[in-house]
Amino acid sequence: MELTGSSASSWGRMGAHLMHSKHDARETTAAARRGFLQRFERQVDPDGTLSEAERKRRAEHALHAHMQQLASRSAIARSKRKTQPSAQLIPACPWCMAEKGERWKPGTTGRLCEAHKRALADQGEEV
Numbered sequence: 001m002e003l004t005g006s007s008a009s010s011w012g013r014m015g016a017h018l019m020h021s022k023h024d025a026r027e028t029t030a031a032a033r034r035g036f037l038q039r040f041e042r043q044v045d046p047d048g049t050l051s052e053a054e055r056k057r058r059a060e061h062a063l064h065a066h067m068q069q070l071a072s073r074s075a076i077a078r079s080k081r082k083t084q085p086s087a088q089l090i091p092a093c094p095w096c097m098a099e100k101g102e103r104w105k106p107g108t109t110g111r112l113c114e115a116h117k118r119a120l121a122d123q124g125e126e127v
Contacts, residue, residue, distance in 0.1 A: 037063070040060075040062040041059040043059070044062050045059075093111065093112050093116055094112070
């Protein structure tokens, strides 16, 4: 069985839910969180000369600065998206695309063309 993007995603979500139903999330992510925090400890004390308490205090500030920088970059990106004119949607009938062997693309309307609307109406389907 070949996995498509959506089916692989579904299997991944299912696996994550099964794992979290059997294990505490704090336990499964402990090593990753420890490594993430150690990155900031190495950043503020590369030579290992500070006391543990001082190294942890400085690392916490470095972590907060990092998170603040991420938040700032995210806000800038959001404001740029708001100021840019929205892209015009390209009219594309999903049935026409399927007949050509194409897949739906983001930025297309997904509305039926007149010919396919008539075909559905002829079959008694509501459009």
